[in-house]
Each structure stands twice: as C-alpha cells, then as structure tokens.
Amino acid sequence: MEDSNNPFRKAGFGLLVIGIIDLGIIAYAIANKISYSSSFNIFAVIAGIxxxxGGVKTARAVRWFSAFLFVAFIGLLAVMPIITPVGLLITQIKLNALSVVGSFAYGLVFVGVLIWVHIQLSTPESLRVLEKAGYKTAKPKSAYIAGAGLLALAVGLSTAFLNGESAQKAKALAKEQLGPEFNYHVTSMTTFGRSGHASVAAYTDKEIHRVQVQW
Incomplete structure (x- = not known):
C-alpha cells in the first residue's frame, strides 16, 4: 500500500515510538534491578512497523485487541479493591504514594494509548480499507465480550485460589512468624499437591512486610 493511501501510519508510528520507549525502560530496569511490568515492548514495535x-491484517488485529485490552484493563482497575484489601491499598499509599500514583498513572497512559490506537484504526479512511479487504468494520462487540469474560474469569479464579484452603494455610504460617497484630493477604502462591509456597503481605495501617512461606 502506498504511504499516501495508508491510513494506518499514524497508529503505526505511535506504537513504534511507545514500543521503543518501553524497551528502553525494560533495559534500564534490568540493568538497575528494578521491578517493571511491561505492557507494550516488542509487540508494539512489530505491530507499529x-x-x-500498511498491513491490513495487522490493522484488523490491533483494532480488535485494543478494544479487548481496554475493556479488560479498565475492569481490572475497577475491581482492584475487590482482589486487594482496601486496608492494604491505603497503607501502600501512605508508605509509597509516589509508586502507587506512578503505577496508576501508567495504567491511565496504557488505557489512553489503547483508546487512541483504536480511534486511529476506526477512522472512515481506515474502515474503508478494511472493508475493501473484506473485513467487518462494525464495532468489535466480540472484543468487548471477550475482555469482560476474561476479566470475570481471572477475578473469579484468583479470588477462589487466594482465599481457598491453601491460602488460609499460607496466612496461618505467616501469622506464626509475625503474630496476630497484622492483617494478612496472599499476593501469590504456587501449589504442588499438598505442598506449596506463597508470598504473603502482612500489614497494619502503618507498615507492610512481605513474608515467604512454604509447606
């Protein structure tokens, strides 16, 4: 497709730049042993290129996935107080407001990019190219449904898993180490039959400790 007839270029350049920046942050985080969860990285670079x-198939896929991820991520932000105790969130803000605000801001930027990309790939010019290639150009309802379904499944499974028998055992083991003055929340857990290990957040309104337990 000639550049002058390519309505996907703006979205492509946007994804390319964001992907390169994200890869740079990943490299910096690895070099300085900083925890960083990437959302764009090499996939954004490849999709951008x-x-x-003028990749029509890529435009169709990115348009669908941008809607899918938007619904899933917005839903995740909405249910965060359900899967993480409010008391723990409040203490995290008290102790490290910059980190919490930064993570939230990053999430908003991520959502904003998804919306912008989706809009760019849903312009009349973009839709005409997609339609000419034989693709449907209506709103991607399947993406909305899939995003909501994935979110519901993830929240349901994580809630059941992190509040089940093994989770209760992990909390009890953490409580043996730090005592009853803390509240306990399992943040991650791996089980192998009757054995397993977990990371537990022990918190009050003034402090948070990360406790590793195994059984």
Missing part, C-alpha cells in the same frame, strides 16, 4: 507498511 507492520502498520506503517
């Missing part, structure tokens, strides 16, 4: 080249 293909969109700049």
């Amino acid at each position: 293909l969109l700049i080249k």
Whole structure:
C-alpha cells in the first residue's frame, strides 16, 4: 500500500515510538534491578512497523485487541479493591504514594494509548480499507465480550485460589512468624499437591512486610 493511501501510519508510528520507549525502560530496569511490568515492548514495535507498511491484517488485529485490552484493563482497575484489601491499598499509599500514583498513572497512559490506537484504526479512511479487504468494520462487540469474560474469569479464579484452603494455610504460617497484630493477604502462591509456597503481605495501617512461606 502506498504511504499516501495508508491510513494506518499514524497508529503505526505511535506504537513504534511507545514500543521503543518501553524497551528502553525494560533495559534500564534490568540493568538497575528494578521491578517493571511491561505492557507494550516488542509487540508494539512489530505491530507499529507492520502498520506503517500498511498491513491490513495487522490493522484488523490491533483494532480488535485494543478494544479487548481496554475493556479488560479498565475492569481490572475497577475491581482492584475487590482482589486487594482496601486496608492494604491505603497503607501502600501512605508508605509509597509516589509508586502507587506512578503505577496508576501508567495504567491511565496504557488505557489512553489503547483508546487512541483504536480511534486511529476506526477512522472512515481506515474502515474503508478494511472493508475493501473484506473485513467487518462494525464495532468489535466480540472484543468487548471477550475482555469482560476474561476479566470475570481471572477475578473469579484468583479470588477462589487466594482465599481457598491453601491460602488460609499460607496466612496461618505467616501469622506464626509475625503474630496476630497484622492483617494478612496472599499476593501469590504456587501449589504442588499438598505442598506449596506463597508470598504473603502482612500489614497494619502503618507498615507492610512481605513474608515467604512454604509447606
């Protein structure tokens, strides 16, 4: 497709730049042993290059996934107080407001990029190219449904898993180490039959400790 007839270029350049920046942050985090959860990385770079080249299949896929991820991520932000105790969130804000606000801001940027990309790939010019290639150009309802379904499944499974018998055992073991003055919340857990290990957040309104337990 000629550049002058390529309505996907703006979205492509946007994804390419964001992907390169994200890869740079990943490299910095690895070099300085900083925890960083990447959302764009190499996938954004590849998708950006293909969109700049006028990839219609890529445009269709990115348009669908941007809607899918938008619904899932917005839902995740909404249910965060359900899967993480409010008391723990409040203490995290008290102790490290910059980190919490930074993570939230990153989430908003991520959502904003998804919306922007989706809008760019839903312009009349973009939809005409997609339609000419034989693709449907209506709103991707399947993406909305899939995003909501994935969120519901993830929240349901994590809630059941992190509040089940093994989780209760992990909390009890953590409580043996630090005592009853703390509240306990399992943040991650791996089980192998009757054995397993877990990371437990022990918190009050003034402090948080990370306790590793195994059984």
